[in-house]
């Protein structure tokens with residue numbers, strides 16, 4: 355059982371890749387479909403033990419539950435302005451409760467996929483930065499990070515079907531699946 359999270363603002367290439375990777379029993383969350391409030395910066399979560407966060411009425415509650423339930427979390431993010439998307443960053447900020455109640459994410463592995471319109475090579479440094487960003491968070495939240503692949507989706511005006519970019523798309527998916535399962 356694994357959790358798949360698409361950090362795209364639409365059901366585009368990230369969603370497609372994750373949907374092709376997952377098994378039926380796995381959970382796939384598209385952040386584009388979710389309503390997640392910004393972290394208030396109140397730090398009430400430092401000693402708020404009734405729940406994760408005092409904002410209990412948004413879709414983050416479901417995401418907290420899913421994150422705790424799954425030891426393998428596969429995140430695909432579009433590259434936006436050389437980094438992850440705002441909605442994914444917003445979700446990550448809301449992981450603040452796990453900073454105070456440490457070890458809740460210990461033993462979990464976050465697998466990363468990036469998708470950008472530029473060539474894989476052109477985006478190699480950006481993908482590395484994103485990996486290092488997650489590794490930094492993993493160091494204090496307790497999860498490990500494995501980078502799976504940096505995809506290119508091609509020209510942004512037509513880049514809505516990743517399968518057209520890769521003749522060997524199905525083989526790539528099979529390989530990534532093996533990496534997640536190993």
Ligand SMILES: Cc1cc2nc3c(=O)[nH]c(=O)nc-3n(C[C@H](O)[C@H](O)[C@H](O)COP(=O)(O)O)c2cc1C
Pocket residue numbers: 362363364365366367368369431432433434435436437469470471472473477507510513514
């Ligand atoms: C606001 C915005 C910023 C973007 N910035 C970049 C970028 O810095 N580098 C890049 O390679 N692609 C960039 N792109 C292209 C997307 O990464 C690309 O279209 C990707 O396929 C989006 O993922 P999705 O299909 O899952 O939505 C940007 C797209 C948008 C809408």
